[in-house]
Amino acid sequence: MHQDKVAEIKNAIAQATASSPEELEAYRMEYISKKSVVGELFAEMKNIPNEEKKVFGQVINELKQLAEEKFQELIERVNTDKKQSNAFDIDLTLPPSNVGAGGIHPLTATRQRIIEIFERIGFNLSEGPEIEDDWHNFTALNFPINHPAREMQDTFFIEKDPDIALRTHTSSVQVRVMENQKPPIRTLSPGRVYRNEAISARAHCIFHQVEGLYVDENVGFADLKNTLYHFAKEMFGKETKVRFRPSFFPFTEPSAEIDISCQLCGGKGCNICKGSGWVEIGGSGMVDPNVLDNCGIDSKKYTGFAFGMGIERIAMLKYQIKDLRLFTENDVRFLKQFKPML
Known part of the structure; x- marks a missing residue:
């Protein structure tokens, strides 16, 4: 059975x-x-x-x-x-879906263009940590003990260690380069920085900077001016005008603010340039001898210049953007306008 x-x-x-x-x-x-x-x-x-x-x-x-x-x-x-x-689920006779390709973010495009301009005249890229110690962010750059930038209302400090903070500028990268490299030095330091500021159309607590440094024998202010003239005309066009206004920074002496003719009104005067026809794009100056000595470079033999610019400011002028907050809101309507940059 x-x-x-x-x-x-x-x-x-x-x-x-x-x-x-x-x-x-x-x-x-x-x-x-x-x-x-x-x-x-x-x-x-x-x-x-x-x-x-x-x-x-x-x-x-x-x-x-x-x-x-x-x-x-x-x-x-x-x-x-x-x-x-x-294999036969897709109908090959149907027209393709109209999904457009993405575009490069305007800040990324601006950063790449700035790097390209300076690389062509001999600047090398350098990077450093975004969480910095007091020496690289302040002391080595000649900031006095009572400088406002050292206060909590201007800088994001790490709570457990008051000597550690989110870097307030990429000048800290330049200090690291000078500590580890002998002149001649020609470096460009782009990166993200942090400052304790209220967010508005003209300011943000997180933004991007690019700073340049050139140290060698017989470097003068004329070298600084010619370098920045070249950058402004390459970035904004040959008709762009550049001027330098006396200023003060702890790490440069003499120091100057860099202005260019307003790109929105052509120098005629508007609400962006406050009717002056000029817009500030950054600061510059000759490296203070104390900074060179702090980094182990003989200030009696070598001189140098440094400059710094906000990448957001450059992008706003180049693409005529009037609100800084648009860069971080990821609004697709805003980003779609930059597809031709691919």
Whole structure:
């Protein structure tokens, strides 16, 4: 009787088919699970006479192996059929979807353009940490102990260590370069900086700077002026005018603010330039001898100049953007305007 049942199950397994995961599961329940017809035969083992158990056990095991091999065969067949059907799910006659490519962010494009201009005249890139110590961010740059920049209302300090802060400028990178490299030094340091300022159309607590440094023998203010003249005309056009206004920075002496003719009104006067026709783009000056000495460079032998500019300010002038907050809001309507920059 058992032989007839085994033969019947073998025949059913041989003829079994499946074309979906549901049918595969039905086959598994019918022939492989503990409650399957094969499982029932194993349960009858206890009723088989001892002298026949060995032969019966071999037959049942062979049947179980046959059922499992068939199951694997059906799985492969279902997977193959699925791949073939998926290959024809796409209608190749349909027109392509009108999904446009993304564009380069205006800040990224501006940063790349600034780097390109200065690399052509010999400046190398340098980078440093955004979390800085007091020496690299303030002391080495000639900031006095009572300078306002050292106060919490201007700088983000790390609470557990008052000597550690988020860098307020990328001048800290220049200090690291001068500490580890002998003149001549000609480096450009772009990066993100942090200042404790209220966010508005003209200011933000997180922004980007690019600072340049040139240290060598016989470097003078004329070298600084010619370098920045070259940059302004390459960045904004040959008709751009540049002027220098006397200023003060702890790390440069003499120091000067850099102004260019307003790009929005052509120098005629508007609300952006406050009617003056000029817009400030950064600060500059000759590196203070104390800074050179602090970094291990002989100030009696070497001189140098440094400059710094906000990348957001440059981008606002170049692309005539009137609100600084647009750079960080990720408004797709704003970003779509810069696709041609690809």
